Amino acid sequence: MNAHPALAARQHPVVHVSNLVRSFGRGPNILDGLDLTIRTGEFVALLGRSGSGKSTLLRTLAGLDEAPAGTVTVPAERAVVFQEPRLIPWKRVWANVALGLRTPDARERAIAALSEVGLSHRLEAWPLTLSGGEAQRAALARALVREPKLLLLDEPFAALDALTRLKTQGLVASLWRAHRPAVLLVTHDVDEALLLADRVLVLDQGRIGFDLHVNLERPRRHAQPAFATLRSRLLRELGVEDESADEPGEETITPVRPRAPAASGVRLDDVVWAASADALARS
Numbered sequence: 001m002n003a004h005p006a007l008a009a010r011q012h013p014v015v016h017v018s019n020l021v022r023s024f025g026r027g028p029n030i031l032d033g034l035d036l037t038i039r040t041g042e043f044v045a046l047l048g049r050s051g052s053g054k055s056t057l058l059r060t061l062a063g064l065d066e067a068p069a070g071t072v073t074v075p076a077e078r079a080v081v082f083q084e085p086r087l088i089p090w091k092r093v094w095a096n097v098a099l100g101l102r103t104p105d106a107r108e109r110a111i112a113a114l115s116e117v118g119l120s121h122r123l124e125a126w127p128l129t130l131s132g133g134e135a136q137r138a139a140l141a142r143a144l145v146r147e148p149k150l151l152l153l154d155e156p157f158a159a160l161d162a163l164t165r166l167k168t169q170g171l172v173a174s175l176w177r178a179h180r181p182a183v184l185l186v187t188h189d190v191d192e193a194l195l196l197a198d199r200v201l202v203l204d205q206g207r208i209g210f211d212l213h214v215n216l217e218r219p220r221r222h223a224q225p226a227f228a229t230l231r232s233r234l235l236r237e238l239g240v241e242d243e244s245a246d247e248p249g250e251e252t253i254t255p256v257r258p259r260a261p262a263a264s265g266v267r268l269d270d271v272v273w274a275a276s277a278d279a280l281a282r283s
């Protein structure tokens with residue numbers, strides 16, 4: 001008997017990178033024989049020390065950077081959201097989202113995407129009149145409208161204030177649940193990675209040095225002991241002491257192996273909102 005089509009689709013690799021090597025000029029290899037597979041619909045977070053090559057990898061997958069050596073297979077339908085929204089200031093918000101769409105219904109598609117991110121009331125606004133959070137939601141709409149199979153997020157929450165960051169994380173989680181692109185999220189935030197992703201990778205010395213399947217119950221909360229254990233484990237991988245945590249118990253650490261994403265019933269936006277409640281209660 002064949003596997004359920006949805007399950008089979010999710011097991012299919014949407015990104016396949018083999019032996020990727022990247023250096024700049026005569027400098028050392030930033031990416032040095034990197035291998036990576038991301039499956040359809042999988043939400044993957046990428047951590048690593050500053051300068052470890054996270055953005056270089058993301059830019060390579062986005063097609064914004066050449067890959068001098070190695071094999072990179074990515075879908076044509078991919079979109080990137082950066083830390084800053086990168087909206088064109090002389091085009092209205094809807095026109096920014098519709099930019100590059102070649103179909104006659106481009107405006108309608110842009111309006112629908114803006115509605116999904118809660119910006120129906122700002123369609124005709126100029127980008128410079130948007131708040132930081134609104135502008136980043138417009139950037140998400142611009143990515144979403146392309147119906148990407150791969151969504152590349154390069155620290156998309158980093159420039160937002162704490163509360164807007166939590167809300168925007170919740171939005172990304174619900175968009176992911178609704179559209180199911182594969183996601184690669186570059187972040188410095190271990191908690192964000194553990195709240196959102198089903199796999200957390202650590203980039204180290206040009207390769208994926210650590211690959212953690214996050215098998216925490218949902219909704220996830222910072223206060224969960226297992227959450228703290230995984231946080232400590234990741235911080236150790238990153239070479240950072242976690243002074244807030246007790247010594248982790250090895251029994252709750254997941255074996256590090258690539259695998260398919262969690263079942264489709266998972267409500268990641270609930271996860272993030274639970275986290276928001278945690279964070280607000282602590283603030």
Ligand SMILES: Nc1ncnc2c1ncn2[C@@H]1O[C@H](COP(=O)(O)OP(=O)(O)OP(=O)(O)O)[C@@H](O)[C@H]1O
Pocket residue numbers: 024030048049050051052053054055056057
């Ligand atoms: N265009 C470039 N020319 C020269 N060096 C570059 C270029 N782009 C990146 N680098 C270098 O490659 C290394 C990796 O940079 P990258 O931005 O990928 O790291 P990162 O892990 O994303 O860092 P951060 O977390 O600080 O954003 C750094 O040493 C950086 O200076």
